[in-house]
Amino acid sequence: MLLDRSVAVGLYDHVISACGMAGFSPSVIHSPDLMATVLTMVAAEQGVSVIPEGVKHLRRRQVAYVPISPSLDPIPFVMCWRTKSDSPPRDAFLQLVREDPLLFQMI
Helix, strand or coil: CCCCCCCCHHHHHHHHHHHHHCCCCCCCCCCCCCHHHHHHHHHCCCCCCCCCHHHHHCCCCCCCCCCCCCCCCCCCCCCCCCCCCCCHHHHHHHHHHHHCCCCCCCC
16 A cells, blocks of 8 residues: 555655565555555555655554665655745745755755
8 A cells, every 4th residue: 555646656656666676566456645544544454555754653553663674765855935935934944954964955
């Protein structure tokens, strides 16, 4: 089970690619459009899933979280914003990204 590709193209493709590199093709029978639904279905013994680590805080009971080893390559993120508007929160976040190159890499 994976979060629906239309909701998270990068995550879906990343997991499918990692499975292929490991030598198998997963059988994705369910593709809910909400991560909470993925976890609820796992808790209801409807399948297993690969999820981002930060999602494990959505549901702690009835679900076991096991790190994948070796870990998958990180999913690349980019920042985007409307070009012709002022945004103090955006500017503050951009400053944080630029100041901490170990956490964030800007191209």
